[in-house]
Amino acid sequence: MPYHTAHLPPPLFVPRMSSAIAFIGGGNMAASLIGGLIAAGRPATELRVCEIDADRRAWLAQTFGVDTFEAAADAIAGARGVVLAVKPQQMRSALGGLTIAPGTIVVSIAAGIRLDTLQRWLGEGLHYVRCMPNTPALMRSGITGLYAAPTTPKDARQLAEDILGAVGDCVWLEDETQIDAVTALSGSGPAYYFLLTEVLREAAAALGLPADTAKRLARQTFIGAARMAETGTDVALLRAQVTSKGGTTEAAVQHLETAGLRRLFAEALAAAARRSAELGELFARED
Numbered sequence: 001m002p003y004h005t006a007h008l009p010p011p012l013f014v015p016r017m018s019s020a021i022a023f024i025g026g027g028n029m030a031a032s033l034i035g036g037l038i039a040a041g042r043p044a045t046e047l048r049v050c051e052i053d054a055d056r057r058a059w060l061a062q063t064f065g066v067d068t069f070e071a072a073a074d075a076i077a078g079a080r081g082v083v084l085a086v087k088p089q090q091m092r093s094a095l096g097g098l099t100i101a102p103g104t105i106v107v108s109i110a111a112g113i114r115l116d117t118l119q120r121w122l123g124e125g126l127h128y129v130r131c132m133p134n135t136p137a138l139m140r141s142g143i144t145g146l147y148a149a150p151t152t153p154k155d156a157r158q159l160a161e162d163i164l165g166a167v168g169d170c171v172w173l174e175d176e177t178q179i180d181a182v183t184a185l186s187g188s189g190p191a192y193y194f195l196l197t198e199v200l201r202e203a204a205a206a207l208g209l210p211a212d213t214a215k216r217l218a219r220q221t222f223i224g225a226a227r228m229a230e231t232g233t234d235v236a237l238l239r240a241q242v243t244s245k246g247g248t249t250e251a252a253v254q255h256l257e258t259a260g261l262r263r264l265f266a267e268a269l270a271a272a273a274r275r276s277a278e279l280g281e282l283f284a285r286e287d
């Protein structure tokens with residue numbers, strides 16, 4: 001023992017805190033997160049997945065080299081973080097009878113399940129973070145709204161941000177109810193974009209373009225426009241740059257404005273946000 005430490009008692013054995021992250025549910029969103037975490041440098045040996053479907057378990061193990069489990073209790077044993085990634089309607093049964101060790105960080109990506117409901121199902125003594133990612137997470141181009149109660153420790157917030165940040169941007173919310181609006185905008189948003197692409201290609205085919213040509217033009221137009229928006233230039237300015245006075249774009253945009261496009265989207269987002277809140281109420285009433 002070196003002279004200057006000889007007078008100190010032998011160091012206490014402090015078990016190294018596990019850095020394992022367990023996923024409950026190994027579907028599309030979980031696979032995006034696992035892929036992102038591994039690409040960000042997290043060893044696959046630190047990731048485990050509980051997945052009900054045997055074929056899917058085999059695919060996850062083969063694709064990512066992660067350990068997979070049929071029983072949630074086996075997947076979460078000793079894990080520092082548990083990511084809840086089953087469908088909201090599957091959550092209650094996926095968590096049924098599960099005991100998660102106190103101090104574990106629970107990151108839920110489920111739509112519509114409130115933190116008070118999770119706490120009622122899983123108990124106190126855990127650190128909860130509720131997140132709403134989106135499917136572009138698969139391309140590491142996602143964006144996630146996150147919420148945690150003010151008392152949630154910094155390391156719990158950090159772990160949630162490490163997990164969701166591996167697949168895109170993160171935005172912290174001040175109030176849990178804001179998750180409903182985030183779900184309506186960015187959670188469901190990719191579907192609006194895909195729908196618009198479908199609508200445009202159908203409209204162009206009706207104007208006489210061959211279906212394949214219309215498909216290609218519609219898809220690439222949105223990809224190119226998204227790349228322009230990615231520069232940070234305000235989309236209203238980008239739109240103005242396409243819109244020549246007395247030209248074709250103006251004719252189309254004026255029609256959309258008069259026909260109530262803005263109202264339609266306001267109503268659509270309100271419907272999605274309302275559904276998110278309704279799900280929250282429904283699950284809050286489940287035993």
Ligand SMILES: NC(=O)C1=CN([C@@H]2O[C@H](COP(=O)(O)OP(=O)(O)OC[C@H]3O[C@@H](n4cnc5c(N)ncnc54)[C@H](OP(=O)(O)O)[C@@H]3O)[C@@H](O)[C@H]2O)C=CC1
Nearest residue numbers: 025026027028029051052085086087088090094110111133
């Ligand atoms: N898809 C989206 O756009 C977004 C989804 N979310 C949220 O992410 C969560 C996951 O969604 P997503 O990945 O699309 O769903 P998936 O259906 O792709 O993934 C869920 C997986 O969990 C499996 N599973 C079901 N029950 C259990 C169980 N008891 N134990 C272990 N595994 C189980 C499912 O198997 P099986 O298929 O056999 O049931 C499935 O493989 C949802 O809560 C959703 O609200 C959040 C943001 C965006």
Ligand SMILES: O=C(O)[C@@H]1CCC=N1
Nearest residue numbers: 111183186187188189
């Ligand atoms: O449609 C849903 O309920 C989920 C949540 C956001 C995107 N998909």
